[in-house]
Amino acid sequence: MFRRKKDRNVLATKENSNKLPMDSSETISATPPPINASFQVSSIADDAFENDYPIVDEREFRRALDRCYTQSQNGNVCKLNFSKIPARTAFENLLEEMGIEICTSGGDEISIYLANSFHDLVMKLDVYCEEDNKRTNFFNLFENEIVEQSKLRMYLSPSATEEGYVDTFMRALLLSNSSQAVTFDLMLRRIEAYAKSVTGDFMENDRLALACIAQFRYLDSIYDCERIFNSVFDCDLESWRCAPRDALIQVLPEILPSHIVQQDTANNLQQMFLRRVSDNLLAFRVTILQTLLLLRTDEQTTNRIRGIMLQNLMKLNMEILPELVAYCLDSIQKNEKFAFRNILCSLRVHLQIENLKSTETGTGKKTVGQVLTEIFEIILKKMKSSDGRYWKDTVVMLTIEKQEQNDEKDERGDIDESMEDLVPIAKKVPVLFDVLFYFALMDVSNWSHTIHNIFKQQILCNQHFQLEQLVILAFEYTEFIMHFFQSVCNFFENLMWSPMTVYMQFGAHGYKTLFLKLPSEQSRIFDHIIQHLNGTEEEITTTLSMLQNIAENHAGEMAKFSLVLSKKIPCLINFSFDNVCRFFNILLLVERTAEQSQITEKHKGLEFEIEQMISSSLIREKVWGILGILMQLQQYLMNKRLNIEDRESMLKQKLTLLDERTKHNSYLRTCFYHHFARILNTSTSIGHSTVLVVWAERLCLEFRRDYLKQLERNSTQCRLEDERYTNSLHKEWFCLSELVKHSSKMPDSESRVFEPVAHFQLLSALTGLKYLWSNKQHSDGFLVELRFILEANISMIEIDLETKDKQNRITNCDIFFFCIQWIRLMLNTFAKSDNKILEDKEYINAILRKRFALMMECQKSLKYTIQKIGEYKMPCMLNFEQIELIVFYDTPKKPSSIKSRKNAVSDDGKRDDEDDNGAKYMDDEESKLNELMDKENGDLPRNTTQTKINEGKIIEIEQLKRRITKSMGQQRLVAESQLLSFLMPLSFASIIHLIELLPKKRKQTTFLLETLGRLLEEILPKKSKKIPLLLVARKTATKKFLENYNPKIIWHLIQSVIPTLFAILNGAVDYFKNIMNTSFVFDATKRTYYIDMSALMHSSLVLFYNIFSSVDFMKTSKDGSEGEERSHYLKMERRKSLMEKLERAMIDAAVVEDTQGVDDAEDVVSNYFISFSEIVPTLDCAVSLLQLLSCDFIDERQKSKVAKSALAYLKREWSDVEERPVKGAIFNQAVANILRLYLSFREQTERLSAIQWLLANKVSELVPEDERRRSKISSLESCHDKDLNDDERSLFMCFSKTTFASVYKVLFCSLNETIKNVLSLQAIERGKLQHDECLAFWKVATSSFCLLTLLIRVKELRNASVLLTAAREGRSFLQSFVVKSSFMYLLSDESRFARYGAEATAILKTVQIGNRSLQNMSAHAKSTKCISLLKLLPQLRATSEQFIRTVHQLMIGVDCDSAFQIGLLKSRNLDGEELKEVEMEVADSGADDSQQGSATGEDGNGDMELIEEQSDTDMDLNDDSPIF
Structure with missing residues (x-):
């Protein structure tokens, strides 16, 4: 087996192979080299590590192959002359008995001569060693024999025969069945002796050890694999020298072929991998990883080994990490489903990139950046070759994150996990690995768009500071960033081109960091940056702010680009005045630094340009000149190194110039004063100036x-x-x-x-x-x-x-x-x-x-x-505020016209002290006007009954549009109700002071309270809640405003105004208590007073809610960090101080008794708010009071009282001052809020019964009697709630057909939320929920689900909103019922199934009634062509099928599959009527036209569903027949 060579070694090998073809005519010696001959080793070193062990050269190997081929084909070629040597030892005498002699050749080299063939020798050794005594004697003599290195070389050298050379004597022992294991043991002892020897020639010892290991290669069979395994791992391999140690590890797959033994071998190698060795640790670990890839291990073993290695990777030397990642990826087997994703997740968790350090020295040393580049290149290469499989896993890993595993679960390393173990990206905390992986993936053009979007979501969902710090850390690895430089620049460019401010700011931060971290690429990066000066106003502002930051803090880096910046002066025509100031400030800073560094001298040129501008005949250029001089003044004021006399002289000269050039033009003078005031207010550490003092007096x-x-x-x-x-x-x-x-x-x-x-x-x-x-x-x-x-x-x-x-x-x-x-x-x-x-x-x-x-x-x-x-055009200075605002008035009784006008504008210009109704309308795109015109044209046919006045109004609107179209960039529409949003905002301190000055002025105080409430909504951080992605950027738009407010000052001002706020609220409470206690007749004066006092109460309650719901005030859990401990302590001290101050105000007003600290201040405050819950005058006051009490300052006993008050509000018939019933969307939303707050005040374990009671006893009363019988709502079993039974006969006036949709949504959403919190699988596994209690809860929950789904059959109640809620929340319920469900857990075990199966039958039938009702929406959606509903139905259908499969699998698991039947059901509509074939065809064609195939497979026919008895409405819950 040969080492795998990489990079240039492979090329070298190919060159050698080309030079030495198999039919080379080069003369080859027939005699092989003796064992003691010096080896020819390759002069090419492996790039993987510095000190590699010798590798047999390919030239020598080819010669040996050619010699073997020649001898096998022609036995007469290698005839040799031998001289026999008489036996010198007992072992040699024993060999002679077997036909083995010791001979010398012509070169006096001693070798073994075989009288017979090599095969005969193997057979004789096998027979001889069968007896234990003979075998023991033989190997004792042989062990003593090979102590001498010369004799060991002889037994390791090829044996001679009459026909030529054959295999070695040692190989004969290894091929013999009876001697193989003993020979392995003997040779391993000799190898260990040579490998650990500290005396003699190290190179010679290594050669002998390698020669012994070479005998193990290419054996025909291994007879006792376990014994050889024990012999190998009994050796102290960690103490061996590099060459023999790594060679033996490489040969393990050959000498241990057993699949079972290879599992143990892999486990041992994994343990060895984590240990440290003194000789070439890198080569040792590389060899182990390469050997592990050759071993046949099962999926579980491989998975466990990968997991252990990845968990300990920070304990390894850094240079091995690329090889480790390559091993993990190459070891993935075909049937492993989540292996790639789990490897990425493990790298993300365990690879602490910030702590990586190089451990190597010399030429082989690598930087962290080089190692990271190799790692991510390996990952990318694997992904590119995976046909898209690994790309999907990568997207999953980047967008969702594993939940924390329970301590009670078995830790099995990185074992496959399902998708339900994941949480959305909004909760994912980014790490440095994520950022680097994003940058690497962006290098692939096919993936860059998706990665850009994922990264943008991270930017929106996480704090900027954290991500920006990670980007700074990522740019520390220069080699990595240089490798992916272009893709990183493209991403930042994409962010800068985005219309959202949050993206632009992040892109600017990335450009800035890249510019400072890569000096060699600064020219290219700067070209990327300045191209954005030709973009939109927002893009220019962000770019200039970034350049200004660089110029102020790193002026030396910018100085070399001063000439490039000065060439951008023509771009000023596209700049706002603020951006002109920024540009001049940057240019002055850069050129001053360049002049000091003698890089260039352009300061006089810039001053000449500014003087030319201020002397121009164009107003715009004059304003640029004024701003340029003001920036020069700022430089003089802030420059401490200037001589005082010179600075005073320059200030006097510039101010005189500005006075002269602006004294005849009010517009220029206003610009001058306004911007100079801003400079003086924002600049710090301005030194004393006599010129400014004199000028101020003038x-x-x-x-x-x-x-x-x-x-x-x-x-x-x-x-x-x-x-x-x-x-x-x-x-x-x-x-x-x-x-x-x-x-x-x-x-x-x-x-x-x-x-x-x-x-x-x-x-x-x-x-x-x-x-x-x-x-x-x-x-x-x-x-x-x-x-x-x-x-x-x-x-x-x-x-x-x-x-x-x-x-x-x-x-x-x-x-x-x-x-x-x-x-x-x-x-x-x-x-x-x-x-x-x-x-x-x-x-x-x-x-x-x-x-x-x-x-x-x-x-x-x-x-x-x-x-x-x-209409009214608000005064503005053209080219100064840049936008003319036209205020229009629409009468309240024209909702379509109001809606049309609102669609013509946007709310990007919202001031910080105004509410959502005060949103500033800014439509920067002409398409917005086109949409407005389309909507207006669409509304005209529906308003044919309008009066002539309305028609005239429409004509005025059209005329207004034509005017706006002519000057699209200069005019904007503003509704009269939003006028105050565009006035100068009142400061926080001034509002607080005015509230203290005006406690008895009703309308003025109400205005101040409303303004303060809106300001607190922006200033005080709220408890984290989901914000739509498109609104995140709008939230960050107020950051600049909020930076001016110090939290300490804010809370100091809040505490100072608390007594006044309470006095206002208490005055309103006393007024309404007096009304309730006396007979009160409304007249015009009293009606106005009543309205004002109601508004005061509402505004006061909203203010208290904004304060109590702030994150800086609410109770939160604390972690172990020191900073969090201190923050929690300060928060609790602030809370205590404010509550005590509020309590003192109540005591001073004699509304509560002074208990001298016996009662907790929070209890006193909460009792006061609860005390006037019965006298709230209006619906908005009721909602505000409940929201205030929902903050965490009331105990469980008080929650019960508040819940009863909320119920009382639902029973009450709300009316305005003129005693007209409250109606409309605001009323519906208020009822929904009250109902939601009521359920939140109930204990989590009681919410299910409360929902069921409300549905069965109150909401169902809205259903006509004939519908109740047809839908079987009245036949369901009765329900009870301990807190609600007394209210069974009372009327809930807020529950009506108009509020049904809102009530329905709240109840369904609350049902699903309660199930997830109370009936989770973790709760029953951890023992927090008893089995009997769990089944009882599920019985109530499924009954509520059935009621909710049956209600959609009632024609008088259902509408699009109800059906959408049913589809969305019904799917969520079914998922909770079958996926990681505590109900399925009760039936998954046979013993539990035997106990709870009977009751579970009724529950399953109840769920199936609801499921069937949900499925009937398909026909309704198709017939009505409801696109929104059709989009939800495929997911609902898939969840329904998942419900069927899960229950089927459950029944099979407990051997009750006969209870489950699958068949076809007749299609029905929501009214329970069977659809005819003609109707079905029409519905299908309508669906195809409306959805274009997006909801395929939604027709009821042909779908596999649960068989019910004759119809779903006739199902008997007490029937014991099979449920499926």
């Missing part, structure tokens, strides 16, 4: 001069200037309305009205810096200097509230709009609850109340005026 004077006037006003002149909104004692006015009206009359001065906001923002930033430089104690002290701006009354004199002229109304809207924006800016600046430096705090608070009241009035008036004019 700005302050200019603001007072330009915008504030001393006026004498009479409050009767304008309603918005009365005492509620202004201070009559203060004579200074902010001339807002005059400024707006003047701007509206003069088109050239439209931008003038935006200037005060930008002016104030810059003044605030400069004043804050000036105050910071003066080292004052209070950080907000600069507000004192700006107090005069807040105190100034806001002039609204130009508003004409009585006008009916459209243009005047538009002017009014402009004034309202700017007033709202200005007041919000003032509130965000001055409304801070921790502002302690203001001396007259009450005076300031009074001003804030007036300003907020004016803002609320303006918001109301703005909405009212928009409703009057129909």
Whole structure:
């Protein structure tokens, strides 16, 4: 057997074979070389390891073959002359008796001469050694004989005969049956002696050992395999030198041919593989792996060996890993189903790539990157040759993950597992192996698209930081990344081209890491990066942010590309203003570094470019020049190495230039102020500047001069200037309305009205810096200097509230709009609850109340005026905010029109302090408008009864569309109800402070509570729940906003406002308690008050729910990590502090008793919330209260009370203030929420009976009596629930035909969820669930399932939603019933089957009734051509067939297969009527047209199903006949 050579060795071998053909005429000596002759060894070393053992050269081997061929064909060729030597020892005398003589040839070489043939010698040895005494004597003499190396060589050399040379004497002993085992034992002892010898010539000893091992090759038969096995493994092979040790391991498959013995050999080799040897460990392990591949092992043994090796691979030397992976993959047998997947999973779990280190030295040393490249190339090669089988396993491994195995299960290594042992990718935590495997698989073009999608799902479902860190680690392995460089770049390019921000950010991070980790490829990577500067706005922003990060932190790496970047200046035309700022900032940073490094000198060129831009006649280029100079100013302010005098000089020069170029253009001046304020607010560590101090003082004077006037006003002149909104004692006015009206009359001065906001923002930033430089104690002290701006009354004199002229109304809207924006800016600046430096705090608070009241009035008036004019274009600076927003108003009674308009826009621009109804509509694709037009055209025929007013409205909409089509990139539609989403958002601190200032203002407080609630939904992290993949990116879009909020500050503010929030809630509770205790008659005033108090209660409950449901507040399990322990401790301290503060507020309000800490604060709080559950006024308040109580601060005793309250809500007939019943989709959703929350308050073990009781006693009441008889609903056995029996006669007013679909879905989903949690296979295997209890639960569950499926037969109740729920949840129930089912576990054992079989019969029949009802949906779906339902039916049909097969297999397992019958059933519709052939043909043709063959095989005829008695509706559950 010859070693397998790789790479260039194979080529060398081929060359040698070409040089020496079999018919070569080269002269070959007839005499073989003696044993002591020096071996010719190959000079070609094996690439696998550095110090390989000698390998017999192919030239010598071919000579021996030719000599053997010549001798066998012509016996006269090799006639030799021998001289006999007399016997010198007793052993030689014994040999002479057998016809063996010792002779010398012409070269005085001593050899054995055979008088007869070699075959005769074997026969004589076999006969002689049959007797034990003779055999013992013979081998004792022989052992003493071969102590001398010369004699051993003689017995290992070919024997001579009259006809030439034949085989050796040692081979004769090995071929003899009676002497073979003893000879093996003797030779192995000699081999071990030579292999372990530490004296003499090591090379000579190795030659003798190898010569002995060579005798073992090509034996005809092995007679005692087990004895030879014992002899081999009795040797201390780990102590042998490399050459004989590895040669003996290689020969094991030949000398141990028995299949059984080879199993043991493989196990021993596996144990040896994990041990360490001193001589060439790498060669030792490689030899073992190659030998294991040649051994015949069964699947279980091979699987176990692979599993053990892979589990211990981190204990091995790194260089062996490619060979180990190759062995694992090559050892996969044809019938192994999941072996490849399990190998990948084991590598993923056990290969700790971060801890790999090289153990070799010298030229053979490999880096980790080279080893990883070899590993993944081996995997890819195996996958490419698998005809797609292994590709499927790879996708499974990448997308799902093994669940944690139970400790009680047997550990059998990597044994085949079914697909049910896997969990979805959303729960999979990525590791470094995943990332490297993704990159390797992307190198195959056929797979790259699928791998890209899988990686994208990982990006969406996992935290970015974790994946980004893994990518950074992956790029540490340079050789690996260089090998797959192009595929990695293609993937990042694909991410950057994606429309989702989350993908772009990840792609940018990948580009950045690749750029920094591969200096040799930076030029190619940079070309890939800058090509994205020609993409979409989002793509440009992401690319520039990445380049800015590199320039700020690794400027030296970017300096060499400064010239390439400067050539991208023409791309500015596609950039937004923010991106222009980023680009100039990058260019300045890079060129400054390049100049310092003397790479290039382009800084003066860039400055010249900026000056040219600001001097241009085009407004856009002037704005670019302003932004470029502002970036230069930022560089000067942040550069600490500049001389102070030089910096002051440069600042003065640049500010003077900006003042000169912007003083005649309000638009340019606004841009200048706005962006300079942003720079000052975002920059840190700005040094003191006298120039900025002087300039700030000048700005302050200019603001007072330009915008504030001393006026004498009479409050009767304008309603918005009365005492509620202004201070009559203060004579200074902010001339807002005059400024707006003047701007509206003069088109050239439209931008003038935006200037005060930008002016104030810059003044605030400069004043804050000036105050910071003066080292004052209070950080907000600069507000004192700006107090005069807040105190100034806001002039609204130009508003004409009585006008009916459209243009005047538009002017009014402009004034309202700017007033709202200005007041919000003032509130965000001055409304801070921790502002302690203001001396007259009450005076300031009074001003804030007036300003907020004016803002609320303006918001109301703005909405009212928009409703009057129909549409309103919100003021914006063209090319500044870049999008014109057109606000339209639709009357509430036009749902189709509203829906159409909403489809015309998108919600990507949602502000952070607004709700989902305040979504900003942004449709960047023209196709969205086409869809809008199609929907509008489709709605027109259905609205033929509209009035003329509606027709006129439609015409206006069409005109509006035509205008938008002309300027698709500049205008967007905004619904009037979403107007507030586009105003300046109120800050978190200002909202908290205003709530504390306005506890008794109902409408104002409600607005603040709603705004705060929406803000908390975004800020506070919620308990993890499934988020649709398309919404994950939208969630991450608010990350920039949330970064401004420190969690400590947030919770400090929340705790500060808790007493006020409770006071608001308690006031509403007291109001409704008083109403309940007294006779109350509604009039118009009281009705409004009632509505306001209801809204206050609802908003307060929502706020408390947002706080209590936050992850930072809820109780969570803690792991063992130190960081998690600390986080859990801080969370519990925060929870305790907040609960105690809330308890103290309740005690102060005298609503609870002060127990001096005897009662837990959480119990006190929960008891208070439960106490007013009976007096909630509206349905939304009821839902909010139940959601609040569903947070984890109530105990089990209290849950029972809450559950009864939820039931009471379901029995109640809800109505509005005008006593009209509540209806519609909102009502249906609320009923579903209440029912779901009710079931969540019940114990898990009681939920099944609760579901059954509700179905049988309340939901079934919706079924007409004739339908109840026909569907056999009334014939089912009665059910009981200990908590619900008292309510049997009560009416559930919320259960009606309109709410049936919602109730049906909740009950079915809750049934399946409870089964998975309570009746799982693990629960009964671990003893958590008793057998009798399990059967009782299944009886209740199947009864509920049967009821749910029978309800779809009722025409009056079923609709598309009900049928879709039945198909989806019915399939889930059947899967839970048969796949890893505790019910099947009860019947899988004969003893358990004998005990529970009778009761199980009724359960199976009940399930079959429901299953048959589900199957009848097929005909209904085909006849109605319901595409959504048709898509679900194939999976439902497959699950039904799986149910049949599982039960059949179960019956066979317990020898009851006679109870199971398979046949044909007649097709029926949902009404139980038998389908005629004509109807079936029509249904089939309809299905073909609608689904185009996607639901093949759904016809009832010809399908294999369970045989029922005459019909499924006539089934008798008490019948003892066979169930199948």
